[in-house]
Amino acid sequence: MTETTLLILGGLAVYFTVVFNRLISARNSCTNARAGIDVNLTRRHQLIPNLVTVVRGYAAHERETLTAVTLARSQAIVALGGTQSASAEAGLAQALALLNVRLEAYPELQAQTPYVNLMKNLTEAEEQISASRRAFNAHVMLMNNLVQQFPTLIVANLCGFGVQAPFSAGPGAQQAPLVNLPG
Amino acid sequence: MNTSNRQVNKPIAVTDLNATFRALEDQRLQAIRAFWLTLGKTLLLLPLCFLPGTFFVPINNAIVWQTLAEQSASLFGWRTEMEANFTMGLFMIGAIWFFGGLYLLIRYFNRHGREPGWNYLRDFKTKVFGQICATRFAGLAYKPNSGIPWRILDDSNLFPWDSDWYHSEDLFEGRVQHTDITFAEAHAKRERTRVTGDGIETYLDSYFRGIIFIADFHKHFHSTTRIIPAAEKQKRVRKQKVVILEDPEFQSLFATTSTDQSDVRYILSTSMMRRILCVQKRFPKLRILFEHEKMIMLLPTGRDRFEPSLYKPANCEVQINSFIGDVETLLPVVDELNLNLRIWSKS
Numbered sequence: 224m225t226e227t228t229l230l231i232l233g234g235l236a237v238y239f240t241v242v243f244n245r246l247i248s249a250r251n252s253c254t255n256a257r258a259g260i261d262v263n264l265t266r267r268h269q270l271i272p273n274l275v276t277v278v279r280g281y282a283a284h285e286r287e288t289l290t291a292v293t294l295a296r297s298q299a300i301v302a303l304g305g306t307q308s309a310s311a312e313a314g315l316a317q318a319l320a321l322l323n324v325r326l327e328a329y330p331e332l333q334a335q336t337p338y339v340n341l342m343k344n345l346t347e348a349e350e351q352i353s354a355s356r357r358a359f360n361a362h363v364m365l366m367n368n369l370v371q372q373f374p375t376l377i378v379a380n381l382c383g384f385g386v387q388a389p390f391s392a393g394p395g396a397q398q399a400p401l402v403n404l405p406g
Numbered sequence: 407m408n409t410s411n412r413q414v415n416k417p418i419a420v421t422d423l424n425a426t427f428r429a430l431e432d433q434r435l436q437a438i439r440a441f442w443l444t445l446g447k448t449l450l451l452l453p454l455c456f457l458p459g460t461f462f463v464p465i466n467n468a469i470v471w472q473t474l475a476e477q478s479a480s481l482f483g484w485r486t487e488m489e490a491n492f493t494m495g496l497f498m499i500g501a502i503w504f505f506g507g508l509y510l511l512i513r514y515f516n517r518h519g520r521e522p523g524w525n526y527l528r529d530f531k532t533k534v535f536g537q538i539c540a541t542r543f544a545g546l547a548y549k550p551n552s553g554i555p556w557r558i559l560d561d562s563n564l565f566p567w568d569s570d571w572y573h574s575e576d577l578f579e580g581r582v583q584h585t586d587i588t589f590a591e592a593h594a595k596r597e598r599t600r601v602t603g604d605g606i607e608t609y610l611d612s613y614f615r616g617i618i619f620i621a622d623f624h625k626h627f628h629s630t631t632r633i634i635p636a637a638e639k640q641k642r643v644r645k646q647k648v649v650i651l652e653d654p655e656f657q658s659l660f661a662t663t664s665t666d667q668s669d670v671r672y673i674l675s676t677s678m679m680r681r682i683l684c685v686q687k688r689f690p691k692l693r694i695l696f697e698h699e700k701m702i703m704l705l706p707t708g709r710d711r712f713e714p715s716l717y718k719p720a721n722c723e724v725q726i727n728s729f730i731g732d733v734e735t736l737l738p739v740v741d742e743l744n745l746n747l748r749i750w751s752k753s
Contacts, residue, residue: 256667347625350625351668351672354668354670358670358671361667362667
């Protein structure tokens with residue numbers, strides 16, 4: 224009888240350890256994926272000053288729009304990694320989309336190689352942000368499955384693992400900057 | 407080159423090739439004549455190989471070689487041991503005669519009967535298909551005697567085994583608008599065993615016959631990603647993890663593994679997944695590898711493509727159109743996958 228009890232307890236301990244390690248691994252993956260989003264967001268932030276410089280040379284009348292982009296960028300940098308990051312990024316996306324619309328009136332600028340290259344880099348950054356968000360959401364789904372499904376939810380509740388929030392697109396995401404490229 | 411404007415199966419103007427066709431037609435007829443003539447000669451010479459067999463034919467209930475051995479033994483006063491040696495010698499000479507004769511006959515038949523046909527097919531591909539490819543598909547070079555190296559298939563890990571036999575030919579390389587492409591026909595086999603009545607038999611099993619299509623991918627990436635039909639056996643590769651993607655149809659049809667969970671989603675955007683599904687409808691057992699900023703696609707076709715026939719006239723439009731059709735089936739893959747779209751930093 225004692226041996227059976229020990230065997231069951233031993234089995235439970237092994238199961239507990241395995242599930243606990245899986246939960247830790249899933250949580251670390253989420254943290255890692257979240258950091259991946261920040262890396263790509265930083266890359267986008269770094270491209271914006273160059274964009275502003277190039278545009279200022281050709282579209283001096285768009286000072287107001289450029290100031291709005293610079294301001295949105297500063298807010299996004301401050302909010303990076305925090306809870307306000309999504310809304311700040313949405314604001315930046317909105318400002319960039321507005322700038323993009325305004326720049327349609329400057330075909331000379333759109334034919335410039337530095338501008339074209341910058342826009343290509345910006346598009347790449349946007350796609351990489353989108354990919355890292357999708358990767359983050361995939362990790363969150365795996366984590367949440369562990370936390371919410373039986374029997375792993377018992378270990379998760381005992382050890383205080385909570386449900387993670389997936390990265391949802393902010394209100395400005397629908398107006399994400401589209402690239403105007405010649406040809 | 408605009409692939410969307412091409413018209414499939416439309417006969418092409420072959421007037422430029424008339425002189426080539428005439429020369430090739432002569433060559434073709436000579437090759438057919440040489441084949442049948444050599445076959446006849448070979449069949450006539452074949453009985454000579456069986457000549458030593460007469461030593462073993464019983465005459466008056468005695469086998470010739472036995473009689474020869476006995477007579478030689480009595481004539482030279484040989485003992486039994488020498489008689490046996492003499493018999494063995496006769497047997498060996500007979501065997502060498504038989505197998506050597508067969509070898510020489512096969513060599514003769516191949517050299518004089520089949521080689522002219524092979525030469526014709528090679529010349530036809532180089533002169534006619536090469537010329538058609540240069541005029542019809544500008545920017546694309548056709549090399550009938552080249553292929554895609556063996557290691558590309560084996561290193562791709564797209565199959566759970568390595569090939570034991572591989573052949574690739576009919577290489578096309580060039581550029582479609584902004585995309586560098588290379589594709590060739592390939593056939594790969596692997597060694598397998600089966601139990602038969604006589605024991606275990608080893609045989610070569612064909613596991614891939616189709617096109618290996620390599621295209622420059624339009625985005626920078628640093629990971630390795632494999633896309634394999636979900637129902638097929640997978641190979642476990644170090645550092646590659648299963649990727650769960652958002653598209654349910656894609657997820658049900660393909661098993662995706664990658665070394666980078668974020669990079670794979672950068673490569674496989676939602677639109678790219680839909681595009682791959684479109685290609686998959688034409689090539690159901692499609693396998694794809696993304697590595698070193700290139701995509702390698704294995705497109706199973708199950709038949710030998712880009713092959714002319716010795717028994718069709720050189721100017722036969724059917725085989726010319728079949729060649730054009732085969733190339734035109736493959737080139738739209740670039741447009742289907744939107745590889746010419748260069749809005750990213752990789753131009």
